[in-house]
Amino acid sequence: MSGKIITLTRHIIEEQRKYPTATGKFTDLMNDIAFASKLISYHVNKAGLMDILGETGSVNVQGEVVKKLDQFANETLIKALDHNGHTCVMASEESDDIIPIPDEYPLGKYVVVFDPLDGSSNIDANVSVGTIFSVYHRVTPEGRPGSVKDCLQQGLKQICAGYVIYGSSTMLVYTTGNGVYGFTLDPSYGEFVLSHPNIKTPKKGKIYSINESYFEFWDEPVKQYVRYIKQVDGDTNRPMNSRYIGSLVSDFHRNLLYGGIFLYPPSKKAPKGKLRLLYEANPLAFIVEQAGGRAIDGKQRILEVVPKELHQRTPLYIGSADDIALLEKFLSSEKKVD
Numbered sequence: 001m002s003g004k005i006i007t008l009t010r011h012i013i014e015e016q017r018k019y020p021t022a023t024g025k026f027t028d029l030m031n032d033i034a035f036a037s038k039l040i041s042y043h044v045n046k047a048g049l050m051d052i053l054g055e056t057g058s059v060n061v062q063g064e065v066v067k068k069l070d071q072f073a074n075e076t077l078i079k080a081l082d083h084n085g086h087t088c089v090m091a092s093e094e095s096d097d098i099i100p101i102p103d104e105y106p107l108g109k110y111v112v113v114f115d116p117l118d119g120s121s122n123i124d125a126n127v128s129v130g131t132i133f134s135v136y137h138r139v140t141p142e143g144r145p146g147s148v149k150d151c152l153q154q155g156l157k158q159i160c161a162g163y164v165i166y167g168s169s170t171m172l173v174y175t176t177g178n179g180v181y182g183f184t185l186d187p188s189y190g191e192f193v194l195s196h197p198n199i200k201t202p203k204k205g206k207i208y209s210i211n212e213s214y215f216e217f218w219d220e221p222v223k224q225y226v227r228y229i230k231q232v233d234g235d236t237n238r239p240m241n242s243r244y245i246g247s248l249v250s251d252f253h254r255n256l257l258y259g260g261i262f263l264y265p266p267s268k269k270a271p272k273g274k275l276r277l278l279y280e281a282n283p284l285a286f287i288v289e290q291a292g293g294r295a296i297d298g299k300q301r302i303l304e305v306v307p308k309e310l311h312q313r314t315p316l317y318i319g320s321a322d323d324i325a326l327l328e329k330f331l332s333s334e335k336k337v338d
């Protein structure tokens, strides 16, 4: 690497100096998240050697099988964030209820919600997985434990969103509302170093990502849209390419860089969709919008949805702006394939 090395910490400090969006020790909070993700990355990479592949034998609040690495990632994030006085409450896809700060530790100004290990059903096959997170300011009075109200904020209120992808390299991508920045973990000295400054997603993509095995269970407009893009893509006059890993963070990351659309529609089997508003849709929606793309639930902008429950599910359509606009025409039944 030539030129100056910009670590994650340096980037956050410089960005907050220019655009102060956070009110407390935000850099310290982000360092805690980064530290947890380095531990998770280490364990994901060594999973085959450490007896942490496979299932725990329990099922989470979502009704999904909990993998050993889900549990490890969840506990690691909680332990990294519960004692430094930055957070007042947390929520996680893997925890039934809100996660309070233990009495012996000081309370902070921030609320952190996360999907500790996304795509974990693929983990035993060495497929890329990730951690997704959002940070909010607390809305309940300071000095008291945070509550569920702090966690149920509109996505628009996020002060930071990010993900860490444990792939061929480990990358942390984040936004505080001033663009999207990607950092690659240099394992030799254990630092996240800026590798992808100011990520912008193409206005129009060539990739679509959807689990087509559910085709028969979708509503007609989604079927029509998928049929359409498989035949001919309006702009390029050729079909779009299908790419679906089944690990949202990986599908999203690829589409963010190359352009495209990810769809997880409602279906007869899952009328509200599968993905979680708080832990998956909101953070990725904030990131995609900052990169010039869009995210909707089929009726409205994801970031405007007012959450009612911690583990609320939502349909998700996310990606390049022109691709979302075309999908919207189908959803409003303005456009149909003959």
Ligand SMILES: O=P(O)(O)OC[C@H]1O[C@](O)(COP(=O)(O)O)[C@@H](O)[C@@H]1O
Residues within 6 Å of the ligand: 064, 093, 115, 117, 118, 119, 120, 121, 211, 246, 247, 248, 249, 274
């Ligand atoms: O197998 P399906 O129904 O296509 O679902 C895949 C989706 O489920 C998820 O695995 C859900 O996330 P978790 O692994 O965090 O439960 C997403 O990563 C992925 O996009």
Ligand SMILES: [Mg+2]
Residues within 6 Å of the ligand: 115, 117, 118, 119, 248, 280
């Ligand atoms: Mg997930």
Ligand SMILES: [Mg+2]
Residues within 6 Å of the ligand: 070, 093, 115, 116, 117, 118, 119, 120
């Ligand atoms: Mg998960």
